[in-house]
Amino acid sequence: xxAEPLLAIEDLRTYFYSRSKRAFIRSVDxxxxxxxxxxxxxxxxxxxxxxxxxxxxVMGLVSAGPxxxxxxxxxxSDRVERxxxxxxxxxxxxxxxxxxxxAVEKDDDRWAGQVEKNMTGIRGREISMIFQNPKQSLxxxxxxxxxxxxxxxxxxxxxxxxxxxxxxxEWLDRVKIDSPRLRFDNHPFGLSGGMCQRAMIAxxxxxxxxxxxxxxxxTGLDATIQSKIVDLLAELKSELxxxxxxxxxxxxxxxxxxxxxxxxxxxxxxESGPAKDVLSCSPEGKHPYTAALLASIPxxxxxxxxxxxxxxxxxxxxxINIPAGCRFYGRCSRVTDKIREKCDKQEPDxxxxxxxxxxxxWLYFE
Amino acid sequence: xxxxxxxxxxxxxxxxxxxxxxxxxxxxxxxFLILYLSPGDxxxxxxEGQSLSEEARSGIRQAMGIERSWYGQYFHWVSGMVRGDxxxxxxxxLPVLSEVLRTGINTLILTLGSLLVTLLIAAPIAIRSAMxxxxxxxxxxxxxxxxxxxxxxxWLGYIVIYFFTHKLGLFPLAFGFxxxxxxxxxxxxxxxxxxxxxxxxxxxxxxLREEMGxxxxxxxxxxARAKGASVWKHAFKEGFxxxxxxxxxxxxxxxxxxxxxxxxxxxxxxxxxMAWQAAQDRDYPVIMGIAIVAAVLVRxxxxxxxxxxxxxxxxxxxE
Ligand SMILES: Nc1ncnc2c1ncn2[C@@H]1O[C@H](COP(=O)(O)OP(=O)(O)O)[C@@H](O)[C@H]1O
Ligand code: SF4
Ligand SMILES: [Mg+2]
Numbered sequence: 001x002x003a004e005p006l007l008a009i010e011d012l013r014t015y016f017y018s019r020s021k022r023a024f025i026r027s028v029d030x031x032x033x034x035x036x037x038x039x040x041x042x043x044x045x046x047x048x049x050x051x052x053x054x055x056x057x058v059m060g061l062v063s064a065g066p067x068x069x070x071x072x073x074x075x076x077s078d079r080v081e082r083x084x085x086x087x088x089x090x091x092x093x094x095x096x097x098x099x100x101x102x103a104v105e106k107d108d109d110r111w112a113g114q115v116e117k118n119m120t121g122i123r124g125r126e127i128s129m130i131f132q133n134p135k136q137s138l139x140x141x142x143x144x145x146x147x148x149x150x151x152x153x154x155x156x157x158x159x160x161x162x163x164x165x166x167x168x169x170e171w172l173d174r175v176k177i178d179s180p181r182l183r184f185d186n187h188p189f190g191l192s193g194g195m196c197q198r199a200m201i202a203x204x205x206x207x208x209x210x211x212x213x214x215x216x217x218x219t220g221l222d223a224t225i226q227s228k229i230v231d232l233l234a235e236l237k238s239e240l241x242x243x244x245x246x247x248x249x250x251x252x253x254x255x256x257x258x259x260x261x262x263x264x265x266x267x268x269x270x271e272s273g274p275a276k277d278v279l280s281c282s283p284e285g286k287h288p289y290t291a292a293l294l295a296s297i298p299x300x301x302x303x304x305x306x307x308x309x310x311x312x313x314x315x316x317x318x319x320i321n322i323p324a325g326c327r328f329y330g331r332c333s334r335v336t337d338k339i340r341e342k343c344d345k346q347e348p349d350x351x352x353x354x355x356x357x358x359x360x361x362w363l364y365f366e
Numbered sequence: 367x368x369x370x371x372x373x374x375x376x377x378x379x380x381x382x383x384x385x386x387x388x389x390x391x392x393x394x395x396x397x398f399l400i401l402y403l404s405p406g407d408x409x410x411x412x413x414e415g416q417s418l419s420e421e422a423r424s425g426i427r428q429a430m431g432i433e434r435s436w437y438g439q440y441f442h443w444v445s446g447m448v449r450g451d452x453x454x455x456x457x458x459x460l461p462v463l464s465e466v467l468r469t470g471i472n473t474l475i476l477t478l479g480s481l482l483v484t485l486l487i488a489a490p491i492a493i494r495s496a497m498x499x500x501x502x503x504x505x506x507x508x509x510x511x512x513x514x515x516x517x518x519x520x521w522l523g524y525i526v527i528y529f530f531t532h533k534l535g536l537f538p539l540a541f542g543f544x545x546x547x548x549x550x551x552x553x554x555x556x557x558x559x560x561x562x563x564x565x566x567x568x569x570x571x572x573x574l575r576e577e578m579g580x581x582x583x584x585x586x587x588x589x590a591r592a593k594g595a596s597v598w599k600h601a602f603k604e605g606f607x608x609x610x611x612x613x614x615x616x617x618x619x620x621x622x623x624x625x626x627x628x629x630x631x632x633x634x635x636x637x638x639x640m641a642w643q644a645a646q647d648r649d650y651p652v653i654m655g656i657a658i659v660a661a662v663l664v665r666x667x668x669x670x671x672x673x674x675x676x677x678x679x680x681x682x683x684x685e
Contacts, residue, residue, distance in 0.1 A: 059591075108498060112499065121594075136586065137589045140604075141678065143680075154595060155594065
């Protein structure tokens with residue numbers, strides 16, 4: 001039995017309407033996830049599987065023109081309890097013709113207003129987020145220090161600038177930026193990518209949020225920097241015990257930091273459960289996609305031999321023309337004759353196969 | 367402001383000023399050449415219809431400096447200009463520089479005022495639609511502004527005058543007649559006509575919306591949203607301040623052109639009307655003086671833009 005979840009996502013569907021194709025790109029297509037207090041949920045999957053859009057939906061960052069969201073996202077801490085998607089459906093009208101969506105009318109203005117309303121007091125204060133591309137994620141026109149100070153003054157009881165500044169420097173020190181007092185006055189362009197990510201982490205944690213969402217926090221950084229950032233996150237995790245939603249395509253990083261893991265494919269969760277079970281070595285007893293992902297981690301020997309990384313064969317799912325059957329069917333190597341018919345025609349649901357373990361695959365439903 | 371931030375501004379100032387010097391030299395040479403090659407001279411305009419002896423004519427010519435060769439005239443004029451002496455108007459005999467500066471102030475008021483009007487109308491529409499998406503209100507304002515921007519400024523000016531004088535009987539036709547509230551009306555109407563009719567509203571809306579829209583897609587704006595900070599505050603420098611200064615710098619020449627017309631229509635005692643008159647009179651010193659002052663105004667716009675850019679952009683000031 002899981003502890004009271006801090007964040008509960010139920011049947012989240014985030015679609016982008018493509019005018020030219022007269023159809024929805026179903027980036028997130030029925031995701032249900034829960035993050036329990038104090039735990040780290042790792043979300044892993046190839047790029048394009050809908051991980052970032054899931055996180056952006058939680059943060060109310062899917063405001064771009066064609067984005068449409070449905071489902072429920074409940075957030076509940078000791079300070080607030082809120083439905084984060086409240087009222088968004090009333091801002092969108094669909095015009096259908098013969099089952100096909102011909103037009104989406106979205107009142108962007110009202111949508112933006114509703115998102116603001118849902119997210120005030122949440123963003124930065126209850127939930128913080130860090131991103132891929134730390135350098136671009138910091139405002140290039142402001143010093144790093146002032147950006148952190150701003151967050152502290154917005155969300156904590158430190159309302160006096162000098163006081164907030166001292167706090168910011170403390171946090172810069174805490175994320176292991178050396179000479180934090182000097183770095184405080186640096187603009188992002190004067191810092192390396194790794195330092196910028198440290199500053200982003202400092203900014204995100206400085207308001208002592210209940211939930212941290214880290215979307216590909218190490219992607220794009222040099223390998224050595226990557227492992228240092230992972231070390232830092234691990235250290236902060238044990239120090240602060242902050243609830244975290246960690247997103248990465250890198251199953252190694254997910255394995256190091258997560259308590260629970262959800263594997264995403266084609267906009268859905270195909271497997272979830274305790275990290276040690278999901279990521280254990282034997283390919284049996286896990287979803288074929290998870291097994292393939294694990295197999296694609298190059299051992300250093302393999303890389304040396306082949307000189308390249310082995311990815312999973314086949315292409316990432318086309319999220320417009322989703323097949324009727326299992327989304328992984330076209331790439332799956334474990335289909336047996338017994339279930340072939342089902343794999344092809346009918347989508348499996350996400351079923352509990354053991355305590356806390358859920359898999360979306362016909363192999364396990366016999 | 368920190369000392370480190372002043373140095374780059376100084377560099378920009380020096381660069382802009384030397385550019386301006388070169389430009390002024392070029393402008394003066396070009397204007398001079400055009401005047402020299404165009405038929406007629408101030409002398410013949412001045413003496414039109416009068417019969418004078420050949421002796422008297424050459425005497426006047428000599429006094430006016432027209433006897434010299436063209437390059438002689440040019441260098442005479444440039445060397446005067448360097449000393450701050452732009453010569454005297456052929457028509458009125460008044461010193462050109464003080465006359466042009468006196469009318470130049472009026473033109474500056476008209477130009478900057480109309481720019482302000484343009485921005486006050488265009489910016490809210492552009493910013494709102496870039497930040498919140500197009501709503502019915504922003505759509506209608508945008509379309510309306512495009513229609514208005516297509517109206518020629520002289521036509522708009524006459525319509526306004528017709529309406530105020532003939533329908534409302536409000537409008538004095540010559541500057542300085544009115545007192546009190548009417549005086550303000552006289553001041554504001556031309557500014558509004560030029561601000562609305564100079565054709566830049568739709569352009570400013572488009573440019574600002576594009577720039578702000580681009581900035582809205584930037585990662586750091588997403589961060590601002592995610593941390594619950596004001597998006598406008600974070601987008602202000604790149605999405606508003608820099609593009610607005612660019613627009614101002616780029617639009618000043620066009621608005622000066624529009625000012626010539628508005629000053630004619632509204633009898634506004636500015637540099638544009640003076641230029642018009644001087645062109646009719648072939649009043650070379652005045653034309654040259656106005657060309658120089660107008661060029662300086664244009665350069666000031668670009669100087670303003672560069673200074674703002676270095677002050678705002680930490681990166682530019684490090685380079
Ligand atoms: N604004 C958008 N418009 C249309 N499609 C989008 C948009 N944003 C993301 N997508 C699509 O949604 C899918 C999932 O994207 P994302 O969540 O970023 O994947 P990832 O798992 O790599 O983070 C991708 O196929 C992407 O092309
Ligand atoms: S349902 Fe069938 S196709 Fe899908 S993963 Fe399982 S075995 Fe493979
Ligand atoms: Mg992503």
